Amino acid sequence: DFTQALHECKKSQSLGVEEDDLKNDISGGLIDYGDGYKKIKQGSCFISMIAISIVMRLLTMQDLVRQVKESKATPLLSVLLCGPKGTGKTAIAANLALESDFPFVKRISPVKFVGMSEMQKTQAIASIFDSAYKTPLSVIILDDLERLLEYVPVGPRFSNHILQALMVLINRIPPKPARVLIVATCSSARVLRDLNLADVxxxxVQVPELSKAQEVEKVLTNEDLGLKISTGEMKKIAESCPLPISIKQLLLVLEMTRVACKGAITAEEFTRRVEATGVAGGVK
Amino acid sequence: DFTQALHECKKSQSLGVEEDDLKNDISGGLIDYGDGYKKIKQGSCFISMIAISIVMRLLTMQDLVRQVKESKATPLLSVLLCGPKGTGKTAIAANLALESDFPFVKRISPVKFVGMSEMQKTQAIASIFDSAYKTPLSVIILDDLERLLEYVPVGPRFSNHILQALMVLINRIPPKPARVLIVATCSSARVLRDLNLADVxxxxVQVPELSKAQEVEKVLTNEDLGLKISTGEMKKIAESCPLPISIKQLLLVLEMTRVACKGAITAEEFTRRVEATGVAGGVK
Amino acid sequence: DFTQALHECKKSQSLGVEEDDLKNDISGGLIDYGDGYKKIKQGSCFISMIAISIVMRLLTMQDLVRQVKESKATPLLSVLLCGPKGTGKTAIAANLALESDFPFVKRISPVKFVGMSEMQKTQAIASIFDSAYKTPLSVIILDDLERLLEYVPVGPRFSNHILQALMVLINRIPPKPARVLIVATCSSARVLRDLNLADVxxxxVQVPELSKAQEVEKVLTNEDLGLKISTGEMKKIAESCPLPISIKQLLLVLEMTRVACKGAITAEEFTRRVEATGVAGGVK
Amino acid sequence: DFTQALHECKKSQSLGVEEDDLKNDISGGLIDYGDGYKKIKQGSCFISMIAISIVMRLLTMQDLVRQVKESKATPLLSVLLCGPKGTGKTAIAANLALESDFPFVKRISPVKFVGMSEMQKTQAIASIFDSAYKTPLSVIILDDLERLLEYVPVGPRFSNHILQALMVLINRIPPKPARVLIVATCSSARVLRDLNLADVxxxxVQVPELSKAQEVEKVLTNEDLGLKISTGEMKKIAESCPLPISIKQLLLVLEMTRVACKGAITAEEFTRRVEATGVAGGVK
Amino acid sequence: DFTQALHECKKSQSLGVEEDDLKNDISGGLIDYGDGYKKIKQGSCFISMIAISIVMRLLTMQDLVRQVKESKATPLLSVLLCGPKGTGKTAIAANLALESDFPFVKRISPVKFVGMSEMQKTQAIASIFDSAYKTPLSVIILDDLERLLEYVPVGPRFSNHILQALMVLINRIPPKPARVLIVATCSSARVLRDLNLADVxxxxVQVPELSKAQEVEKVLTNEDLGLKISTGEMKKIAESCPLPISIKQLLLVLEMTRVACKGAITAEEFTRRVEATGVAGGVK
Amino acid sequence: DFTQALHECKKSQSLGVEEDDLKNDISGGLIDYGDGYKKIKQGSCFISMIAISIVMRLLTMQDLVRQVKESKATPLLSVLLCGPKGTGKTAIAANLALESDFPFVKRISPVKFVGMSEMQKTQAIASIFDSAYKTPLSVIILDDLERLLEYVPVGPRFSNHILQALMVLINRIPPKPARVLIVATCSSARVLRDLNLADVxxxxVQVPELSKAQEVEKVLTNEDLGLKISTGEMKKIAESCPLPISIKQLLLVLEMTRVACKGAITAEEFTRRVEATGVAGGVK
Ligand SMILES: Nc1ncnc2c1ncn2[C@@H]1O[C@H](COP(=O)(O)OP(=O)(O)OP(=O)(O)O)[C@@H](O)[C@H]1O
Ligand SMILES: Nc1ncnc2c1ncn2[C@@H]1O[C@H](COP(=O)(O)OP(=O)(O)OP(=O)(O)O)[C@@H](O)[C@H]1O
Ligand SMILES: Nc1ncnc2c1ncn2[C@@H]1O[C@H](COP(=O)(O)OP(=O)(O)OP(=O)(O)O)[C@@H](O)[C@H]1O
Ligand SMILES: Nc1ncnc2c1ncn2[C@@H]1O[C@H](COP(=O)(O)OP(=O)(O)OP(=O)(O)O)[C@@H](O)[C@H]1O
Ligand SMILES: Nc1ncnc2c1ncn2[C@@H]1O[C@H](COP(=O)(O)OP(=O)(O)OP(=O)(O)O)[C@@H](O)[C@H]1O
Ligand SMILES: Nc1ncnc2c1ncn2[C@@H]1O[C@H](COP(=O)(O)OP(=O)(O)OP(=O)(O)O)[C@@H](O)[C@H]1O
Ligand SMILES: [Mg+2]
Ligand SMILES: [Mg+2]
Ligand SMILES: [Mg+2]
Ligand SMILES: [Mg+2]
Ligand SMILES: [Mg+2]
Ligand SMILES: [Mg+2]
Known part of the structure; x- marks a missing residue:
C-alpha cells in the first residue's frame, strides 16, 4: 500500500534529499519579527512569520504539504513565492521542503547551471522531474525563476526554450502513483507579467519586506543574533532605519555594525553602514 | 470495402489509440453543471455541458465525428476548442476522441516534447500525421497550441518552424482513402490573433468559464464529488465564490477545502482556500 | 524544329506532369455560380467564373498559355492569383495547368516541404526550375506563397532565403529554347505588400468571394452537387447566408447540412451549421 | 608596355568575357524612343536614349570607359545605374560592357547565386574581383544590387556580410597595373538610402520611365518591332497608355497584343492587355 | 583552525595572487588631491581620496576586507565601484586587493578575453570562482563590467550568457569554509540600469571626477609627479582647466605638456594640449 | 638600453613595416590648399594642411609621435581621425606612420578582411596587436572603423564581437617595454555616437572638407597636378564648384576634365563632369 511504499522508498532511496544543501539556506535560523508571530515548532526546526497575513498563508503552505500527502485527487500542487529581493523566499522554500518529510526533495537552482547552454539546462531540469515521477512523494524547488529563465528586463531577453519546458513541467500531472509539490521563488514581478507565469x-504567495519600525525592533531583540545593544540605541536604530528593508539586508547591516563596534552597537555606526551599503539613495 | 477495411484496421492496428493516456485527462469524470445539461451516455463515459449554447456546439461536435465517418466529400475536418485556462478543453477533446470509436487516435501534447528542438518537434508531429494518413479514420488532438508553438506574448516569440508545419498539416487533405478529424485546444486568444491561426x-468552438452562482451550486451538488455540505453553507459558497471561475480551479479549491475540513465543508474554509490560491486579487 | 521537339519531349519525358495530384485539387469539379458564367469546355474539364470582370481575366489566362506557346519574344510569363482564403485559387491554377497541355507541369506546394529547413526548401525549388529549363514548355505552380515563404504577420517573420530565391527565379528568363509559365497563388494581401512581391x-489576377445571394443560389441549384432542396428553402438559405463567403466554405457547410438532414435540406439546419463553423461572429 | 600587355591579355585570356550572356540581355535590340535620341553606332551595336539629359549622361558613360582606359590617375571608377523596374538598367550596363572592348568583362548576377549562403556569395564575388585585378582592364557589372544584397524592405532585412564586402570591394583601388570599371544597377531607392550605398x-546615373505619349508613339513606330498598326490606332494607344510606364512593360504588352490580334493591332485589345497585366490599379 | 589553514594556504598556494599584474594598474602611484585626504600607509602602498565623502566610503572598503576576514556570518561581500571613465576605479580595486593580504587574488579583466566566444568567457569566469572556493579567503576583481558583458548602448546589445552567469556567481554564497570579497568596476550607469546590475x-560606491580648481592644484603640487612649474602658471592652469575632469585625463595632459615644454610647464602649452586631446568640445 | 634595442629591432625585424602599401595611399602626393599651409618637409615626404586650426592639430600629431617615443609615462596613445568621406584621413594616417620612423608599422584595413567571419577578423586584429607588443615602438592604423565594424546605419547593425575586441585593445596598456601609437580613421559620426567610440x-582630430573657393583655387594652381588652365577659367571653376567638396572628389573631377579636354581645361567641361558624377543633386 501507499504508506508502506512511501516508508521503504524513504529509507533506501533517500539519495534524492539534499538536506545539507537546503539547511545552508537557513543556516542562521529564521527570526521571528512580526506581530502575528506564531512559533510552529516542527521537529528541530521552526518557521517565523512576518505578519498575520503571512501566517495565514504559511498555514496554507503546511496545508499544501498535507494536501499532496493525503488526497489522491490532487497529485500535483504548484506554489509561487513572490516578493522583493532578500525577503526570505529561498529560506521559506527550503524550510518547507525540509519539514515536508517527503522522500524526494530537490532544489533546481541556477548555481548548478552556470555556463550551461539552454539545451543542457532544460535537460537537467527535465531529468529531475523524471526522477520525481519515480518516487511516491516529492518536493521540487525552482529557486530564482528569473535566473533559471536567464531573464533580463531590457529587451526583454530570456530563454524561451527553458520557459516552455518549465511551463509544461509545472502543469504536468505526474503519472500514477507519484505526487509532486512544486515550490518556485521569484523576485521580479515583471518576469511574471511578461512571461504570463503567475497563471501557471x-x-x-506574496512575501513582503519589513515595513514598520516595530518589526525592525523585533529583529534587534532576537536572542539568536545575540546583539549587544542598549535599549536607547535600539529605539534610535529602529526609527532611523530606512523602510521598507528586506530581512536579508537588515541582517547584513547589523552583522557589519557588530563587527565594526568592538563593544556595544551604536545607532551612529549602524547608520554609517546603511549609507555605505548604498541602501538609501545608492548609485543612480 | 471501406467499412470492412475500417473494422480490420481497428483490430490489428489499434496501436494508434492511447485510451489510457486520454482517460487520464478526464479521470475525475465530467460534471454536469449547466442549465442545459444533457446527459449523453455513450459507453462508460458521459459529457456534461456548461450552457445551452454549448450544448448546441457539442451536438455539432458529435456531428463532426459522424460527418468524417459518413461523407466522402469531407475527408478532413478541423475543430478549434478555445477558451480560458481550466475550462475543460483538454477533457472535452479527450472525451470526443474516446467516443469517436476511430481506429487511430493520437494526442500531440507538449508534455512529450519537453527539451526537444524545433526541428525534432516538427518531425515528431509530421510523422504522427503520416501514420494517420495510413489509417481509414483518425482523430488527432493538438493539445495546448500555445505550448506546442512555444508561444510567449512578450515579443512575441514562438517557433515559426512548428507553426508553418502545423498550418500546412491542418489544411492538408489526406490522400485517399484516409479521413482525419483534427481537434486543437488553445487557451490564449492572442496566440490565435497574432498567428492568424483561427482561420486555419x-x-x-468557444469553451466558457462558470459565470453564475447557479452553476457553482450545480457543481457542489454533484454526486460524484461526494461532498459533505449543508444547504446553508452551499448557498453561501455559491454566492461568495469569485466569478467567473474555471471548472478546474473550482474543483481544486473544493478538494482542498474537503481535505482541510475533517467534517462538513464550511463556507469560511472555502473562502480561505480561494484567497490562499490567489484567485481573487493574486500576485500583481 | 520546336513543335517536333515539343512533341517528342511530351511523350518520353512526361514524368514532369503530375496530373493525378492536380486533379485532386478540383476533384469536386468547378461550379458555375456567376452572372457572367461562360462554360469553356476543354477536354473533360470546364471552368466557371464568378463575375464578368473575372471572365475577362480568365480569358486573359487562356491567352497567357497561348502567348508562351506561340511567341518567341515572351519566353517567360508570371501570373499571380490573389484573393481571400477558399476562393478557388489553387483549383483555378490546377485547372489551367491541366488544360495547358504543356509537357512539364509541376506544382511547388508547401505540403511537400513540411519540416524541411530553409536551405533544403530553396534547393528543392531551384531544382524544379532547373528541370523546367530543360523542357521546351513548362508550367510551374507556386501554391500558397505565404506558406512557401513561412510568412507570419506578427514581426513579420518569413524566410528571406526562400524569398530571395523565388524573386530571382520568377524573374529569370529561361535559357533558350525553354519557355515557362509561372502561376502563383496567395491569400494574404499583406504578404504581397510587405515583401514587395506583386511587382515581381x-x-x-484578383479572385473574389461570393458576395450576392444570387450567386449562392446559383451554387445551390448546381446539378453536380445533387442537393435535395425545395425552392422555398433555397430562397431562405440564399438570403440568410452570411456574405461574403468563399466558395470552399459554402460547399463545406452545404455538405455538412446534407449529411445531417437525412431528407431534404432545410434552411434551419443550414443556419445551424453556419453558426457551428464559427463563420458569423466566430472566436474573437 | 601597357597597350601591348593589354592586347596580349585580350587574345589569350579572353575567358573572362561573357559576350553571349550579355547579348542575351539586349537580345531585342535597344529602341530609340526619345526626343534627344542620338544614334551612336559603335561596332554592330547602338544605344538609344530616353531624353536629352540622359544623352549627356550616357555620353559621360562612354567617357568613363575612356577615362579608365587612358588615365593612370583613375585606376578605379564606379558607376551606379538607378531607376524604376524595367527601365533598361541591365540592358544599358550590358551594352556598355560589350562596347568597352575590355579583356575582362564579368557580370555578377543574383541568378548565379540562388540557394547559396551569404558566405558562399561573398566568396564568389570576391574571387571575381580578384580575377579582375590580374587583368589590365576590366568591367564588372553588379546587376540588381537589391537581390545581391538579399534586401527586403520590411525590417529591413539584408545580408550585412555581402553588403560590407561589396562596399569594400567597390572602393578598393586595384593593385597596379590593373584598372577596373564597376557598373552597378539598382531599382530600389530605399536600398540606396537605407544602406548608404549611393555615396560609395x-x-x-538616373534611368527614367517613359512619361510622355510622344515617347510611347516613338516606340510604336520603331521598325525593329515590325508592328502592323494603323496611324489612328497608334494615336489612340499612345494617348490611352497609362503613364509613366517602363520600356520593358510597354514592350511586353505590345507583344501580347500582337499575338492576340491576328491582323493589325487595335487600341481596344491593347487596353485590355494593359488591364489584364494589372498595370493600372492592380492588386491592392 | 581557520587562521592556521589560511597561513599555510598563503605560503604554498599563492599562485592565485597576481601582484605584478595588479601593481601595473597603479604603477604611477596614487596621488592625494582632495581636501579630505587621509594618508593610510599600509605596507609600501598608500591610498589617497578625492573628497571627505569618499574617505568615509573607502574606510568602509577597508572595513569590508576586515568583515570578510573576521565574521563567519558574512562569507560573501560584493562591492560595486561605479563612476565616469578614468576616475581611478581600477586603481582603487587593485590597491584594495593588494592590501587585503588574502591568499587568493584574481582580476577578471576583458583584456584576457579578447576574441573568445561567450561560452568560453563564461567558463573562464566560472573556473576562477571555483578556484576561489577552494581557498579560505579570496578577492575577485571584475574589472570593467561593461566590457566583460560586451555591452553596447545601441540596441542595447550584450552577452546575456555572461550576464546570467555573473549575476549567479556574484550572489552565490561560497561553500564552507571559503570566504570571498568581490570588487567590480563599471563606468556606465546605463549598463547598471539596463541590466538591473546595481541591486546584485x-x-x-560612487567614484567621482575632479570638480574643483582646488583639486587640480593639489595634483599639480604633488611631489611624485615632479613637475617644474611656477606658482603663477600653476594658478592659471588650475583656473583654466575644464571641469569636471578625470584624474587619468588630467595626468595624461600634464605628462604631454611636460614632454613638450623642455623647461618649465606653461599654462599656454597646457591649454593647447587640453584642446588637442579634444576634451573641451571634441568630435560631435 | 631602450634606444639601442629600438635600433636593432628596426634593422632585423622590420618586417612589420608596410611602406609600399602605405605609400600607395598617398601616391599622388599631398597638395597644399589652405591659408595656413605649412610645408613640413620630413625626409622625402611632406604634409599639407587645410586650415590653421588643423595645422595646430597636425602639429599635435607630430608631438604624439614624439610623446610615445620619449616619455615612459605614456606607453599608449590613441588618436581618432574623423571627417566626411574623401577628406584625406587615410592619407594623413599613412603619412604619419611613414614619418614616425617606428620599427613596427601596420595598417589594419577592411580590404584584407573581405569575406572573413567576425571571429576570424577579431583574431586577425588581436594578433597584430600581439606582434606590436613584442616591438619597442609601434604604429597601428585602424583604417575605416565603420567597415572594420561592419556597421550599417539601418538597425543599426554591426559586429559587436569586433567592436568589443577593438575597445579593449585600443585601451590596453602594452606590457613593458612596448609602446604603441594607435591611429584610427572614421567617416561616420553616427558610428562614433551609436557605439560610444569617441570616448575610447x-x-x-576633425578633418574637414574644402569649403572656400579660395581653397579650390589653391588646388588648381598646385604644380604637382600640372594642369593646363587659363587664369580666367580657373576663377570660373573656383567660383562655380559646389561647396563643400572633399579633396578626393575634387581631384577626381579635375582628372576627368583633364582627360576629356585634349587642350586646356575649360570651366564648362568641369561643370559637366561635376554634374555627371552626381555631386550636385545626385540620386535621391
Ligand atoms: N522570518 C524569516 N523569514 C525569512 N528569512 C529569514 C527570516 N528570519 C531570518 N531569515 C534569514 O533571512 C535570509 C533571507 O534570505 P533569502 O536568500 O532566503 O531571501 P530571498 O528572498 O530568497 O532573496 P533573493 O530574492 O535574493 O533570492 C536568510 O538568510 C534567512 O536565514
Ligand atoms: N463538464 C465538464 N467539462 C469539462 N471539464 C470538466 C467538466 N466536469 C469536470 N471537468 C473536469 O475539469 C477539468 C478541466 O481541466 P482541463 O485540463 O480539461 O482544462 P483545460 O481547459 O484543458 O485547461 P488548460 O487551459 O489549463 O489546458 C478536468 O479535470 C475535467 O475532468
Ligand atoms: N467556380 C469555382 N472556382 C473555384 N473553385 C471552385 C469553383 N467551383 C467549385 N470550386 C471548388 O472550391 C474549392 C476551392 O478551394 P481552393 O483550395 O482551390 O481555394 P483556395 O483559394 O486555394 O484556398 P486557400 O486560400 O485556402 O488556399 C475547390 O474544392 C474547388 O473544386
Ligand atoms: N532604349 C532602351 N533602353 C533600355 N532598354 C531598352 C531600350 N530599348 C529597348 N530596350 C529593352 O527593354 C528591356 C529593358 O529591360 P531590363 O531588364 O534591361 O530593365 P531593368 O531596368 O534592368 O529592369 P529590372 O529593374 O527589372 O532589373 C530590355 O529587354 C531591352 O532590350
Ligand atoms: N587618488 C587616486 N585615485 C585613483 N587613481 C589615481 C589616484 N591618483 C593617481 N591615480 C592614477 O589615475 C589613474 C586612474 O586610472 P584607472 O584606469 O584606475 O581609472 P578607471 O576609473 O579604471 O578608468 P576606466 O573607466 O577607463 O576603466 C591610474 O593610473 C592611477 O595610478
Ligand atoms: N592635403 C591633403 N590632405 C589629404 N589628402 C590629400 C591632400 N592632398 C592631396 N590628397 C589626396 O587626397 C586623397 C584623399 O583620399 P583618402 O582616401 O585619404 O580620404 P579618406 O578621408 O580616407 O576617404 P574615405 O573616407 O573614403 O576613407 C588621397 O589620394 C591623397 O593623396
Ligand atoms: Mg532566493
Ligand atoms: Mg488543456
Ligand atoms: Mg490554395
Ligand atoms: Mg535589371
Ligand atoms: Mg578601469
Ligand atoms: Mg579612408
Missing part, C-alpha cells in the same frame, strides 16, 4: 501556478 | 480551422 | 509578376 | 559610387 | 551587489 | 581615444 495553483497557489500564489 | 473549419470549425471553431 | 507580369500579370496579376 | 563615383558616378550616379 | 551588497555595497555600492 | 585619447586624442580626437
Amino acid at each position: 501556478f495553483n497557489v500564489r | 480551422f473549419n470549425v471553431r | 509578376f507580369n500579370v496579376r | 559610387f563615383n558616378v550616379r | 551587489f551588497n555595497v555600492r | 581615444f585619447n586624442v580626437r
